[in-house]
Amino acid sequence: MKTTIEISNVKHFISSTSYLKIDRLVIDTMQNILIKTKVNSGLSAFLKLLSGVVSPDEGEILIFGENLNYCSEAKYIEIKKTISYSYQHGVMVSNLTILENLLLTLNFHFKELTYSERVNYIYDFIKSYDINHHLDKRPVDLGFMQKKIFGIIRSCLINPRLLILDEPFQNLETKYCGILESLIERHIAKGNHIILGASLNQEFEFVNQTINYFPFVQQI
């Protein structure tokens, strides 16, 4: 499997009047990348395109050498297990509890594990963060920051080779910043990589100064 994401002649509408246009861009995913953009310049749309969450209106994106619109189902699932996107606002399935939300990803990608093994894996994964008591709650009962952290945890759980984080530090309190830094460290320590997008200057500076895993900064 290739390790690049190649974008060719892409035009993607963000709203009825504005769109992203990229003629040619090749991203090597075997490194950690910090992307800095201006506010409201379509960062989320760009990151979603990179992760294959949305398809471009025009042009082609090859993720690890595959166009997700035309590849086989097995290949599609393999790529979805390799690359994980975490939403800026911590999206969760509202009619499931937090535990069920986390299990959803594991149930799909780790069918070989038993139910109790999956649950134990989740509890082990988050045991040092003191957030276990939220697992039985529904997303509506959680605050923005808690949802965002659990959204990132869900993305990390399957140990994707590439984790794409959309403005993860934005509006996070110190406690949750600490959890997020730890998650990023753990993820990179396993030999995986991260693409982190930031549009606010303070978030960009924070990531740049606090986390030492981003030697390559791409300004778009």
Added chain:
Amino acid sequence: MLKKIFNDLKTSYLGFLEFISFSIETFHKFATFYKQTNVSSLVLLRQILFTGYEALTLVLVLATAISGLLLSQFGSLLINLGQEQLFYSIFVKAITCEIACVLTAFLIVARSAPAIATELANMNVNQEIELIDSIGISPVSYLVIPRMIGVTVSCVVLTIYFNIASYLGGWLIANYLNPLPFSSYINSILKTISIADFAQTIIKSLVFGILISLISTYHGFQVKKAITQVPQRTIKAVVYCLSSIIIFNVIISLMFAIL
């Protein structure tokens, strides 16, 4: 004016084509549904619980009331006309072939169609469907097929339950109005009811269940970003469900009449 009519017709036609394409995709994915049962079984169970189990009391009350009405209105009318031998034939035809499946389907439309359409529409607005897709799970396999199976199974089971409740409720009311031995009543019903009547009720409930689930999920999926579209699509889902039930009921009844 003509241009507006033409545009409306064009929109309806394109919408219909899109619905057909959505239905084909659903049936295509249905073949591989078993691969996702580990994530979809919970959705299926919840759908059966909501659409089927929670409607049992309502169906019981409705079935008893309808059979009571039929007995009190038609029973006395047929006796007055001296045609009481036709009573069981009319009663069985009315309940098994028409009322049980149509009223059960209407009840499911009233309870489940708006719930499904609203839930999926809100999930779409909140990017939850996009999230499910981003994990690699097919939204059709995870959200549509379990609902289709759940609603269809519930529709069939509730229709059978409606039939049983109607006949038992009918006896209770008939016995109250004019004492009638249970064995003679049930024997007359069983003699009158044919396999074709039973097949008709099952086929209709199957078709209605599939229609209700497909139409309501389709309209839920059509809402993209604006929350104002949610009530509009919910109303459309209910209206289209009711219309299609009436149309398909006529078609299936005619088919059985011809055959």
